[in-house]
Amino acid sequence: MLPVASHEPLSVGFVLLNRFTLLPFAAFVDCLRLAADEGDRSRQLRCHWTFMTSTGEQATSSCGAAISPCEPFRDPASFDYIVVIGGVQDERDRVDSTALAYLRRSADTGVPLVGLCTGVFALIQAGLMKGRRCCVSWYHHRDMIQRFPAIEPVADRLFIDDGDRLTCAGGAAGADLAAYLIERHLGKAWAMKSLHIMLLDEARTGGHPQPQPVVFGKIEDRLVRKAIALLEQHLGEMISMEVLAERVGTSRRNLERRFKETLGVSPQKFSRDLRLRYGVWLLHYTGKSITEIGERCGFADTAHFSRHFRSAFGMTPSEMRKSVSEPGGARVDPFFLHVEGRPAL
Known part of the structure; x- marks a missing residue:
């Protein structure tokens, strides 16, 4: 106090x-x-x-x-x-x-x-x-x-x-x-x-969470690290693999090979999993509707978002939101997508 x-x-x-x-x-x-x-x-x-x-x-x-x-x-x-x-x-x-x-x-x-x-x-x-x-x-x-x-x-x-x-x-x-x-x-x-x-409604407390659907973990491959940084900065949109490869200075084929060798998944799947983690964070800490969250995470429509969300977490976005609001309800860590060896999703 x-x-x-x-x-x-x-x-x-x-x-x-x-x-x-x-x-x-x-x-x-x-x-x-x-x-x-x-x-x-x-x-x-x-x-x-x-x-x-x-x-x-x-x-x-x-x-x-x-x-x-x-x-x-x-x-x-x-x-x-x-x-x-x-x-x-x-x-x-x-x-x-x-x-x-x-x-x-x-x-x-x-x-x-x-x-x-x-x-x-x-x-x-x-x-x-x-x-x-x-x-x-x-x-x-x-x-x-x-x-x-x-x-x-x-x-x-x-x-x-x-x-x-x-x-x-x-x-x-x-x-x-x-x-x-x-x-x-x-x-x-x-x-x-x-x-x-300053056009701010009120001060946020120190414990207010950061908007941080971020990848934590050690990644040796410099090109993969650079690609992940770009994906983190564009969570609300789909980036084609051709554009991503061009931004990091390589070919799509080489980028996909490096992701497979480093993380065991394709850059497409890694990007989708990262955006889904962002959706988890939004469900936990905002009052945005499922439709708004799907759009913020770069999915074309709510059905597309819900389908991939259920596949990743075993429940729909609506079910997760209900679960986390209940005492003792199951929670998915919205902050960390660990990459030590393999992605968490």
């Missing part, structure tokens, strides 16, 4: 790492901005924020947009929270040792640290997440397991409040976490004011 709002100004310091992700930063800071003042006047009255980099120079985001002005790192004690926002993970060897040292100093000062999006990787690199769960986007789950096997990543929720460590999956959930902190410090009215101006 959130503590009673203090109505003291909320002060947040942002540590922007190289090529930081723009959306979670923008969602978080704009929620602060809108709660800081009446209307949309942007004066830093109820909320204060400071952008910081190791050099004090402008920060460049992953999309190329630059944030300025930025300052060198301030005394951590001047902030209620310090939010670190990480960059793209193909630059994992580029470590900002100055920023990591600042995060460690902030932790020693007792200031709560927020790992936003891939900012959680920086907290881990700084040695500040030992023995703690950390929230991560499903998209980065596999990378975290491979790079930091001693860390427990959580990819089935939007954010985790662990007292002096808060971690958030990123994306639009940055607004949810910001609203959570605004409500804590300023009261619910200010949090709702921000969200409504």
Whole structure:
């Protein structure tokens, strides 16, 4: 439960790492901005924020947009929270040792640290997440397991409040976490004011599930991994095998051979099974109709969706929805399609 709002100004310091992700930063800071003042006047009255980099120079985001002005790192004690926002993970060897040292100093000062999006990787690199769960986007789950096997990543929720460590999956959930902190410090009215101006109905809780019908498991074949990533990004549509093969730079015949060797199934079946898992997730966590779910999963019609669903899970979508709503009812894990050796479906 959130503590009673203090109505003291909320002060947040942002540590922007190289090529930081723009959306979670923008969602978080704009929620602060809108709660800081009446209307949309942007004066830093109820909320204060400071952008910081190791050099004090402008920060460049992953999309190329630059944030300025930025300052060198301030005394951590001047902030209620310090939010670190990480960059793209193909630059994992580029470590900002100055920023990591600042995060460690902030932790020693007792200031709560927020790992936003891939900012959680920086907290881990700084040695500040030992023995703690950390929230991560499903998209980065596999990378975290491979790079930091001693860390427990959580990819089935939007954010985790662990007292002096808060971690958030990123994306639009940055607004949810910001609203959570605004409500804590300023009261619910200010949090709702921000969200409504941002055209959001209400803040989602930290335990709200991520939309993540994702493949977890170790896949050695680089071409197969690339094809799966594309399939994950296009769950709502049928991608022809010719188009998929072209996108990953190979022939259809070679793609089908590689899937058979790696996973034991064709890419067509793997794609369908992945979309069916998405349907399970939608049945579990949304109120969408069976027809809407079938369309969202890329099936031509409800009959087609229901037929394949029953073949995969032994029950129709309607029967599964009824089952999961009953105490002790059978459940199918909607999150993981394991690929260690063979697909789960």
